[in-house]
Amino acid sequence: MGNNIIVLGAGMVGVCCALELQRRGASVILVDRREPGSETSYGNAGVLARSSLIPFNHPGLWRQLPRLLRNDTAQFRYRPGFLLRNLGWGARFLLNARPAVYRETVAALDGLIRLSADAHQELMREAGIGRRLRDTGWIFLYRSAQAWEGGAAARRVYAEYGVPTQALAPPELAALEPSLAPRFERALWVQGSYSVDDPQAVVRAYAALFRQAGGAFRRMPVRGIRPDGAGGWTVVGAEASGSLSADRLVVALGPWSRALLRTAGLDVPLVCERGYHMHYAAQPGASLGRPVYDTGGGYVLSPMARGLRLTTGVQLDDCDAPPRPEQLGLAETQARRAFPLGDRLDDTPWMGRRPTLPDSRPMIGEAPRRPGLWLALGHQHIGFSTGPGTARLLAGLMSGQAGAHAALAHAFRPQRLLNG
Ligand SMILES: Cc1cc2nc3c(=O)[nH]c(=O)nc-3n(C[C@H](O)[C@H](O)[C@H](O)COP(=O)(O)OP(=O)(O)OC[C@H]3O[C@@H](n4cnc5c(N)ncnc54)[C@H](O)[C@@H]3O)c2cc1C
Numbered sequence: 001m002g003n004n005i006i007v008l009g010a011g012m013v014g015v016c017c018a019l020e021l022q023r024r025g026a027s028v029i030l031v032d033r034r035e036p037g038s039e040t041s042y043g044n045a046g047v048l049a050r051s052s053l054i055p056f057n058h059p060g061l062w063r064q065l066p067r068l069l070r071n072d073t074a075q076f077r078y079r080p081g082f083l084l085r086n087l088g089w090g091a092r093f094l095l096n097a098r099p100a101v102y103r104e105t106v107a108a109l110d111g112l113i114r115l116s117a118d119a120h121q122e123l124m125r126e127a128g129i130g131r132r133l134r135d136t137g138w139i140f141l142y143r144s145a146q147a148w149e150g151g152a153a154a155r156r157v158y159a160e161y162g163v164p165t166q167a168l169a170p171p172e173l174a175a176l177e178p179s180l181a182p183r184f185e186r187a188l189w190v191q192g193s194y195s196v197d198d199p200q201a202v203v204r205a206y207a208a209l210f211r212q213a214g215g216a217f218r219r220m221p222v223r224g225i226r227p228d229g230a231g232g233w234t235v236v237g238a239e240a241s242g243s244l245s246a247d248r249l250v251v252a253l254g255p256w257s258r259a260l261l262r263t264a265g266l267d268v269p270l271v272c273e274r275g276y277h278m279h280y281a282a283q284p285g286a287s288l289g290r291p292v293y294d295t296g297g298g299y300v301l302s303p304m305a306r307g308l309r310l311t312t313g314v315q316l317d318d319c320d321a322p323p324r325p326e327q328l329g330l331a332e333t334q335a336r337r338a339f340p341l342g343d344r345l346d347d348t349p350w351m352g353r354r355p356t357l358p359d360s361r362p363m364i365g366e367a368p369r370r371p372g373l374w375l376a377l378g379h380q381h382i383g384f385s386t387g388p389g390t391a392r393l394l395a396g397l398m399s400g401q402a403g404a405h406a407a408l409a410h411a412f413r414p415q416r417l418l419n420g
Helices: 012-023 061-068 080-085 087-095 099-127 145-150 152-160 170-176 199-212 254-262 326-338 380-398 403-411
Strands: 004-008 027-032 076-078 138-142 165-168 186-190 194-196 216-219 222-227 233-237 243-246 248-251 271-282 292-294 299-304 307-312 314-316 341-344 350-356 363-366 373-377
Touching: 004 012, 004 233, 004 243, 012 027, 012 099, 012 199, 012 248, 012 373, 012 380, 027 199, 027 243, 076 080, 080 087, 099 199, 099 380, 099 403, 138 170, 145 152, 145 186, 152 165, 165 170, 170 186, 194 199, 199 216, 222 254, 233 248, 248 254, 254 350, 254 373, 271 326, 292 326, 299 326, 307 326, 326 341, 350 380, 363 380, 373 380, 380 403
Parallel strands: 004 027, 004 248, 027 216, 076 314, 138 292, 248 373
Antiparallel strands: 138 186, 165 186, 222 233, 233 243, 271 307, 271 314, 271 341, 271 350, 292 299, 299 307, 363 373
16 A cells, blocks of 8 residues: 555644654645644643543443533533433443443553653654643642542552552642642642643644654645545545545544544544633732642643633533533632632633543544545543554554554554444
């Protein structure tokens, strides 16, 4: 098979795939309807953490269900009509929280996160943006001894996987983050983890590496894909933007992958876990040294170049249904009790979509019965951190050199959820 490749989607995942394939000798065109890093990979919390190996559908989820289904927290909201239409997906998601599947998922995500952490550091050094990377970890905040006890299973997983953590009593937390209100009984500092102060700038710096090495970027809204009749694939542009063909095609359209893959007859069971963000000023003298996750409040507050970025938990709804940012209001109320936030800095809340498959594992590999069509999608809550590792796995598979990563790649094979 030839070495001309089109990568669809210039979020963190697509940009990393384009760069890695280029470095392995392919001639790559990266395609997006917007500039690189303008969607989900722009608005996330910027956390790159070893602790993200635990998926949302962990065995404790069943116990949390009655609270989550009340539909009134910043951590989890849903539109009842969406849930009813997607009951089958929801059931699969819950079934994949059973211990045997969950343990496999944790091991797979840990492998992908570790592979990505090294690659991110190398890429940031090369791109000259090392200053954007903080190595101060992040902190989980607990409002009661009972809530802390609820995190015991996760702490056991961290210990098992060697994720470095330190439990903090209130005086230790105050010493580390003096601007936080003294309302947290306990906290867990996840160390050996990173965050960035501008996720979009990171994606754009990686895209610049790709372009500087001769990679082509094409702005084009894509309407569909189909085999080109000569063993390759054709990408059909919308709005009279023409078409492109290549020997091989990588679909890395994040939340929009499902709609596009339908045009090739594939139904990827991908759901959008929507979320919002808003930037705030800090009141005079207040600051944060690292992102914090208020486990009871259901939000993450991350220090960014633009200000303090407050991100919400999950909202289940159709990917492109109109925004319903009440969840941000709930998160803001909680966050103002924990930190001296000043004014809002954005005119409207940003909305993003975490692209999630029913087993919380991304899909990385060739589509069944469609030679030359490759998938890199479904990175749920951790696609910003796991883009580079995904690219290494995908490029290894595409060049027939999965080598040491073959077992890891197996956990992400599309065939587990797609039979053509
Ligand atoms: C609130 C929130 C907080 C998060 N926090 C974190 C975090 O702290 N750490 C972390 O690792 N992850 C986090 N995530 C998850 C992470 O942001 C995503 O998993 C990741 O950005 C997905 O990257 P992607 O490249 O797959 O998709 P995207 O970044 O969405 O890229 C997809 C691209 O496809 C393009 N596109 C779509 N349709 C078309 C079309 N028809 N034609 C042409 N182009 C098209 C879009 O323009 C876009 O650029 C968070 C997500 C949210 C919503």
